[in-house]
Amino acid sequence: MSLPIILLVLFALLLVALLAWALRPPARPVKQALDVFEALSRPRHCSRISHVMQALQPEDTEYLRETEQVAVMRTLRQQRRRIALNYLDQLREEFEELLEISRMLAVMSPQVTGMQELERWKLSMTFAANCAFLRWKLRLRLQTFSGFVLLSNMAADIARQLEMATARIAEAAVRGSEPPTPGNEILGGL
Amino acid sequence: MVEPLQLQAAAWALTTTLELALFVQLVRRTLARIYPLFFTYIVAVIFQSIAVAVLYRNIHLDKVTVWKVAWATQGLAVLMRSLALVELNRSVLSRYVGIWALASRFFLSVAGAVIAYALALSKGEWQWLILNGIRGLELAMAAVIVTMLIFARYYRVPINQLQRALAVGLCLYSSFYVINYSLLERIVQQYAVLWNFLGIFAFIASLLVWISAVNWYAESEEVALPPAISQELHGKLSAEVNSRLYLLNRQLIQLLHLKDRSQ
Numbered sequence: 054m055s056l057p058i059i060l061l062v063l064f065a066l067l068l069v070a071l072l073a074w075a076l077r078p079p080a081r082p083v084k085q086a087l088d089v090f091e092a093l094s095r096p097r098h099c100s101r102i103s104h105v106m107q108a109l110q111p112e113d114t115e116y117l118r119e120t121e122q123v124a125v126m127r128t129l130r131q132q133r134r135r136i137a138l139n140y141l142d143q144l145r146e147e148f149e150e151l152l153e154i155s156r157m158l159a160v161m162s163p164q165v166t167g168m169q170e171l172e173r174w175k176l177s178m179t180f181a182a183n184c185a186f187l188r189w190k191l192r193l194r195l196q197t198f199s200g201f202v203l204l205s206n207m208a209a210d211i212a213r214q215l216e217m218a219t220a221r222i223a224e225a226a227v228r229g230s231e232p233p234t235p236g237n238e239i240l241g242g243l
Numbered sequence: 244m245v246e247p248l249q250l251q252a253a254a255w256a257l258t259t260t261l262e263l264a265l266f267v268q269l270v271r272r273t274l275a276r277i278y279p280l281f282f283t284y285i286v287a288v289i290f291q292s293i294a295v296a297v298l299y300r301n302i303h304l305d306k307v308t309v310w311k312v313a314w315a316t317q318g319l320a321v322l323m324r325s326l327a328l329v330e331l332n333r334s335v336l337s338r339y340v341g342i343w344a345l346a347s348r349f350f351l352s353v354a355g356a357v358i359a360y361a362l363a364l365s366k367g368e369w370q371w372l373i374l375n376g377i378r379g380l381e382l383a384m385a386a387v388i389v390t391m392l393i394f395a396r397y398y399r400v401p402i403n404q405l406q407r408a409l410a411v412g413l414c415l416y417s418s419f420y421v422i423n424y425s426l427l428e429r430i431v432q433q434y435a436v437l438w439n440f441l442g443i444f445a446f447i448a449s450l451l452v453w454i455s456a457v458n459w460y461a462e463s464e465e466v467a468l469p470p471a472i473s474q475e476l477h478g479k480l481s482a483e484v485n486s487r488l489y490l491l492n493r494q495l496i497q498l499l500h501l502k503d504r505s506q
Contacts, residue, residue, distance in 0.1 A: 057360075057363075057364055058364070058425050061360075061361070061378075061382065061425055062421070062422050062425045062426065064357075064382065065385065065418045065419075065421040065425075068385045068386060068389050068414065068418050069414075069415070069418050071389045071392075071393070072385075072392065072414050072415070075389060075392035075393050075395075076392065076407065076411070079399060156398050156399060157399070159341060159342060159398060160339050160341075160342060160398050160399070160400065
């Protein structure tokens with residue numbers, strides 16, 4: 054059997070596997086439409102980045118070494134690292150929530166751009182990789198500030214994109230005189 | 244011991260019975276109106292079963308004619324299945340205008356690429372072109388169904404049990420057809436009867452999935468979609484959207500003024 058035929062058979066088998074995967078129920082429950090706006094209006098964790106960064110600065114606890122309180126310094130740094138890890142989890146959750154919202158907005162929007170969707174997908178992949186990298190760096194007690202800023206910027210970027218998408222939907226909603234399209238019906242004829 | 248040909252004949256009889264049962268159920272549950280192309284596909288498949296049975300019983304016809312007519316009916320069935328698939332994809336995604344526009348381009352690209360690859364295997368030999376074309380079309384159908392399901396999963400588009408069953412049945416049959424045909428073509432010619440039987444078995448499995456879904460189909464499934472939101476919620480959403488619009492507009496004006504000042 055030639056290689057192209059083997060590839061064909063493997064592709065068919067892959068499709069069966071993907072079919073089984075695609076039919077699995079989603080891990081997270083589907084959000085209601087109101088949650089989108091509620092989630093968008095919530096304060097962002099990325100706005101607290103400066104505090105976390107400050108807490109991670111070695112200079113912030115260096116005075117304890119000078120006053121010969123090394124044990125206290127170590128405990129403090131450990132606690133702050135734990136807080137940073139917790140912050141990272143919150144940031145990831147927020148990012149996932151924003152992605153979820155962006156998907157919901159895509160469902161409600163009468164126009165979805167493939168490039169934007171692809172960009173968002175790439176962004177989510179990069180974010181996941183950076184998040185894992187940063188977590189390990191924190192655990193190994195390596196320098197992390199640049200990573201935090203990068204992740205924070207990514208989350209802010211997604212939030213900005215979402216605001217624009219919300220504005221577009223709202224704009225379409227305000228144009229009430231236009232004949233309703235099936236996409237507008239999703240919002241109950243907004 | 245049961246002869247393979249007897250087994251195959253029994254499988255054919257069972258297939259035709261199940262096809263007729265599905266036909267009756269689709270009419271009885273008025274689903275023929277909701278999925279007219281799928282219904283037409285089932286009619287085409289019943290027609291194919293009858294045509295092939297008549298052809299094989301007619302001993303006066305030469306083998307080439309029988310082969311050509313049999314493949315013509317197969318071509319018709321595949322064409323109708325493709326149309327049923329388009330109908331299914333439309334029924335799942337078309338109400339979400341933006342998603343549908345993006346997904347339909349995706350489907351065309353995926354289907355085009357798969358068919359082109361399958362046709363390229365013919366290497367310009369016309370006698371293989373039709374067979375490879377049908378194989379390519381089957382694989383493209385399976386690929387499009389999976390793409391549609393991934394889209395639906397990613398965007399959390401709801402799919403009712405019947406749509407799910409239609410997708411599973413169509414995809415499994417198409418995938419099995421490609422695997423069956425690809426292996427049969429190259430290495431297991433001597434087991435042709437067995438492989439033919441397995442092909443029928445795959446279709447029987449699809450038919451059972453469809454019959455079960457049609458039996459369990461409830462009209463309320465069609466209503467239970469997220470777009471259906473209450474009047475109160477609608478009012479809240481309207482107010483929220485409008486306030487965000489004004490807010491964003493104000494921010495935009497502020498940004499514009501900021502830019503003016505900086506210039």
